[in-house]
Amino acid sequence: MATGTRYGVDFRAALPADSADLAALLGGEAQGTARSMALRLEAVARDPASTVxxxxxxxxAVIGVVALSRHPTLSADRPLARITALVVAEEERRNGIGRLLIKAGAQAARAAGCDLLEASAPPGPGAAFLGALGFHAAGESLVRPLRKRGEAP
Structure with missing residues (x-):
């Protein structure tokens, strides 16, 4: 998993202590309170196919988050990693945090044996952002290969 400091920003696995920051970052009533976020984080931590x-x-303070879920598919021999959440605090946007979160998520997915990273096609500038990071349209989603052609798994 990608952890460490890059450009003055630390990257690490989410902890239960991050619940309040994550609830605020994800915002809205649908995301609930710090308590409900802590319960969700606990459930995700128990799932070996999930990474936050x-x-x-x-x-x-948490300024960004990427959540991934891995699963097998009928279209590939190796599992696919799907980005289920990608959020950067509004005041931190355009500082490269999202790019670094995608990179950290891709490293975690590769380490888990995945060959493809998938994201829902977001409206507006989100699609252009993902396109600049190597994602391309594949049906309703955007995908990015995690291994170079000819690279052994």
């Missing part, structure tokens, strides 16, 4: 990585700023 956070980016934290200089003060330790």
């Amino acid at each position: 990585l956070v980016a934290t700023g200089w003060n330790g």
Whole structure:
């Protein structure tokens, strides 16, 4: 898993202590309270096919999150990793945090044996952002290969 510091931002697995920051970051009533977020994080932590990585700023507050879920498909020999959440705090956008979260998520997916990273096609500038990171349209989704051609699994 990709952890460590890049450009003054720390990347690591989400912890139960991040619940309040994640609830605020994901926002809206649908995301609920810090307590409900803690319960969701606990459920995701129990699922070996799920990964949640956070980016934290200089003060330790969560400023970004990427969540992945891995599953087998009928169209490939190896599992696919799907981005289920990708959010960067509004005041931190356009600082490269999203790009680094995608990179960290891709590294985690590769380490878990996945060959493809998939995301829902977001409206507006989100699709252009993912396109700039190597994602291309595949039906209703955007996908990006995780291995170079000819690279052994």
